[in-house]
Amino acid sequence: MEKLLARALAGDTRAIGRLISLVEADTPSSKEIMKAIYPKTGKAQVIGITGSPGAGKSTFVNRLIARFKAEGKKVGVIAIDPSSPFTGGAILGDRLRMQDHAVDSDVFIRSMGSRGNLGGVSRGTHEGALILDACGFDVVIIETVGVGQSEVDIVKIADTVCLILTPGMGDDVQIMKAGIMEIADIFVVNKADREGADKVAADVQVMLKMLGEREWVPPVALVSSNKNTGVDEVREIIRKHGDYLNSSEEGRRRRWSQLQMEVEAILRGEISLLVERSWSARRSDELMEMLSQRKADPYTLAGDIIKTLLK
Amino acid sequence: MEKLLARALAGDTRAIGRLISLVEADTPSSKEIMKAIYPKTGKAQVIGITGSPGAGKSTFVNRLIARFKAEGKKVGVIAIDPSSPFTGGAILGDRLRMQDHAVDSDVFIRSMGSRGNLGGVSRGTHEGALILDACGFDVVIIETVGVGQSEVDIVKIADTVCLILTPGMGDDVQIMKAGIMEIADIFVVNKADREGADKVAADVQVMLKMLGEREWVPPVALVSSNKNTGVDEVREIIRKHGDYLNSSEEGRRRRWSQLQMEVEAILRGEISLLVERSWSARRSDELMEMLSQRKADPYTLAGDIIKTLLK
Numbered sequence: 001m002e003k004l005l006a007r008a009l010a011g012d013t014r015a016i017g018r019l020i021s022l023v024e025a026d027t028p029s030s031k032e033i034m035k036a037i038y039p040k041t042g043k044a045q046v047i048g049i050t051g052s053p054g055a056g057k058s059t060f061v062n063r064l065i066a067r068f069k070a071e072g073k074k075v076g077v078i079a080i081d082p083s084s085p086f087t088g089g090a091i092l093g094d095r096l097r098m099q100d101h102a103v104d105s106d107v108f109i110r111s112m113g114s115r116g117n118l119g120g121v122s123r124g125t126h127e128g129a130l131i132l133d134a135c136g137f138d139v140v141i142i143e144t145v146g147v148g149q150s151e152v153d154i155v156k157i158a159d160t161v162c163l164i165l166t167p168g169m170g171d172d173v174q175i176m177k178a179g180i181m182e183i184a185d186i187f188v189v190n191k192a193d194r195e196g197a198d199k200v201a202a203d204v205q206v207m208l209k210m211l212g213e214r215e216w217v218p219p220v221a222l223v224s225s226n227k228n229t230g231v232d233e234v235r236e237i238i239r240k241h242g243d244y245l246n247s248s249e250e251g252r253r254r255r256w257s258q259l260q261m262e263v264e265a266i267l268r269g270e271i272s273l274l275v276e277r278s279w280s281a282r283r284s285d286e287l288m289e290m291l292s293q294r295k296a297d298p299y300t301l302a303g304d305i306i307k308t309l310l311k
Numbered sequence: 312m313e314k315l316l317a318r319a320l321a322g323d324t325r326a327i328g329r330l331i332s333l334v335e336a337d338t339p340s341s342k343e344i345m346k347a348i349y350p351k352t353g354k355a356q357v358i359g360i361t362g363s364p365g366a367g368k369s370t371f372v373n374r375l376i377a378r379f380k381a382e383g384k385k386v387g388v389i390a391i392d393p394s395s396p397f398t399g400g401a402i403l404g405d406r407l408r409m410q411d412h413a414v415d416s417d418v419f420i421r422s423m424g425s426r427g428n429l430g431g432v433s434r435g436t437h438e439g440a441l442i443l444d445a446c447g448f449d450v451v452i453i454e455t456v457g458v459g460q461s462e463v464d465i466v467k468i469a470d471t472v473c474l475i476l477t478p479g480m481g482d483d484v485q486i487m488k489a490g491i492m493e494i495a496d497i498f499v500v501n502k503a504d505r506e507g508a509d510k511v512a513a514d515v516q517v518m519l520k521m522l523g524e525r526e527w528v529p530p531v532a533l534v535s536s537n538k539n540t541g542v543d544e545v546r547e548i549i550r551k552h553g554d555y556l557n558s559s560e561e562g563r564r565r566r567w568s569q570l571q572m573e574v575e576a577i578l579r580g581e582i583s584l585l586v587e588r589s590w591s592a593r594r595s596d597e598l599m600e601m602l603s604q605r606k607a608d609p610y611t612l613a614g615d616i617i618k619t620l621l622k
Contacts, residue, residue: 031610038608252603259602259609260594266613267586274621275578283571291570292563297349298570299342302577306585311622 001029005036008135011074013105016135020110023131024124034127040134044076045242048158050144050151050180055164056190057143059225065107067235068139076132077109078125079143108132123265126157155183156261159254160241162186162234165204167196181207185218186237192222192230216244278305312340316347319446322385324416327446331421334442335435345438351445355387356553359469361455361462361491366475367501368454370536376418378546379450387443388420389436390454419443432464434576440468466494467572470565471552473497473545476515478507492518496529497548503533503541527555589616 007015019037023030047064049057061077068075112125125142132140144154146164155161163184189200201220208218219237223230245251282305290296318326330348334341358375360368372388379386423436432455443451455465466472474495500511512531519529530548534541556562593616601607 031614035608035610038610039605042603042605255603256599259599260590263602263609263613264586264590266609267590267616268582270613270617271582271585272579274617275582279574279578288567288570291574292353292566294350294353297346298574298577299346299349302574302581303342305578306581309621310585311620 001032005033008131009040011105011136013108016108016131017110019131019135020128023127024112026124030127034130037131037134041130042133044129044133044137044140045238046129046133046140046142046157046159047238048142048144048154048161049164050154050161050184051146051164051166051188051190052169053146054169055146055166056225057146057164060164060188060190060223060231061141061143063223063225063228063231064141064235067231069106073138074106074136075108076129076135076137076140077107077143078128078132078140079109079111080113080125080145108137123269126262126265129157152179152183156258159245160185160238162188162238164188164190165200166191167194167200181211185216185241186234187218187220188230188234189220189222190225193224193227197222215248215250216241274309275305278309312343316344319442320351322416322447324419327419327442328421330442330446331423331439334438335423337435341438345441348442348445352441353444355440355444355448355451356549357440357444357451357453357468357470358549359453359455359465359472360475361457361465361472361495362475362477362499362501363457363480365480366457366477367536368457368475371475371499371501371534371542372452372454374534374536374539374542375452375545378542380417384449385417385447386419387440387446387448387451388418388454389439389443389451390420390422391424391432391436391456419448432468434580437468437573437576463490463494467569470556471496471549473499473549475499475501476511477502478505478511492522496527496552497545498529498531499541499545500531500533501536504535504538508533526559526561527552585620589620 004015004018008019019033023033049061049064051057058079061079065075065077110128112122112128129140129142142154142158144151151163161184163180163186165187166189187201187204189197189204191197201222204220208220221230221234221237223234225231245254282301287296287301291298291301315326315329319330330344334344360372360375362368369390372390376386376388421439423433423439432453436453440451440453453465453469455462462474472495474491474497476498477500498512498515500508500515502508512533515531519531532541532545532548534545536542556565593612598607598612602609602612
């Protein structure tokens with residue numbers, strides 16, 4: 001384990017992949033890995049890329065990777081695959097589009113299932129990003145599934161949230177999805193070579209005004225990933241947003257709030273494990289029958305289980 | 312509290328409403344209320360009504376209420392309103408259609424927000440149903456929002472799940488939604504006076520065959536809520552399904568599995584409370600700053616908190 005850690009921290013791609021797998025699988029060693037990794041984190045800018053399926057997130061990420069590479073930056077990417085809570089199966093797919101960079105030692109791309117977490121942004125995602133950060137990637141990009149809770153949850157991990165919109169996709173609906181407007185730091189109108197892009201941008205501006213004054217006013221950038229235009233501008237905005245977070249009270253608040261959610265998530269995981277164990281030690285056919293016949297009640301039972309665990 | 316409980320258990324509608332509000336608000340007394348209520352539960356048949364928005368769930372529920380009333384049965388209804396997790400605002404709406412029965416002491420109708428629970432079926436929903444059960448309602452109907460997880464989650468609470476379909480609504484999509492076919496005990500093709508109803512019914516039959524043999528083969532009923540046809544048939548199926556659950560091994564398995572999920576949900580709630588309390592006692596600006604500067608790590612911190620908490 002010592003060796004694996006040393007190799008990963010030295011930038012060995014295979015060792016990094018192995019570390020992420022160990023942590024993702026929630027093995028007994030995960031916690032030790034994370035404790036060892038943690039002091040080395042906090043250097044990378046974590047960029048969350050969100051937006052509805054079909055908005056062209058992967059293509060845009062591809063362009064962004066190339067832009068960072070041109071600066072000599074190391075880029076880590078975590079792409080969250082949609083996976084059914086029923087089958088647990090991950091649908092690969094347009095991940096392939098990112099394979100341009102796959103054999104590159106300065107670019108590390110990892111697909112992660114969203115298994116066990118409907119939102120798509122799981123502990124594993126966060127821990128994967130922390131590992132990449134510790135292993136020397138200057139930028140960590142997390143591409144969400146872009147459905148439901150995942151779009152909003154990304155704000156718990158990312159320093160900079162980039163919302164990808166696209167003309168002609170029922171734009172009002174895209175934008176007005178609950179909570180999305182509030183969390184985006186940058187709006188990217190992708191496929192800007194298509195008709196309607198200006199209107200989407202204008203609509204976003206109107207809606208941003210409705211949200212009231214804020215210190216960081218999210219810029220709206222027009223991008224064509226296909227024609228590779230506008231990507232430099234987004235890169236500049238990402239830089240400015242990073243600087244803003246490092247120098248503002250808002251940046252500090254955000255870091256603290258993310259750390260707080262992180263501690264809570266770890267605590268919840270730990271306590272859940274203990275409670276689960278104690279519940280499965282208790283569970284018996286007799287007990288189930290008693291509950292079933294209302295000779296016991298789940299509220300008293302739960303209280304007892306908790307009591308036996310606590311000091 | 313004693314008095315309120317006694318009045319509710321005696322069937323006083325206002326007292327029942329007040330109890331549900333107390334429990335829904337998760338007040339300190341909630342747990343005591345539920346412990347007192349629980350031994351009196353397990354008598355009602357809990358019927359979950361699910362199906363896409365626009366399938367006519369409320370109108371159908373209205374007809375079903377009338378049918379039960381004609382038998383002299385007391386009917387409790389919990390209708391889950393869609394509410395944004397961000398605003399907490401509930402959209403009322405076609406709840407009004409059910410107001411035919413609203414001033415009736417044998418019929419109790421309650422709208423509940425799905426606040427804090429994207430799926431729509433929350434602890435509050437379940438506890439509301441338990442209260443109605445304990446307070447002497449013979450039948451408790453839960454009408455879901457019919458979106459996403461709520462449709463599947465209803466199986467955690469309902470004895471009998473009724474899926475409402477309707478012709479011309481992209482039927483394949485309606486039916487094939489992940490997990491829905493598997494959990495429905497009764498299929499209702501509503502608006503059967505419209506063209507295409509027979510085809511929907513036939514499609515369901517084909518898909519049911521694909522699911523393989525089961526002891527309870529979910530019947531498919533054609534209903535027109537507007538013309539009030541087919542509702543008696545559904546009522547009969549509901550009765551048969553209730554009998555089946557009471558006499559079969561499958562029924563016992565289902566009750567046990569629901570009880571298990573109930574215990575786990577209560578435990579989860581307790582865990583969150585513990586996490587919040589233990590962490591907020593520790594949290595300080597100094598600690599946050601240390602975490603922020605990586606002089607402390609959340610994993611070690613969480614471990615410490617757990618150690619002080621547990622035996």
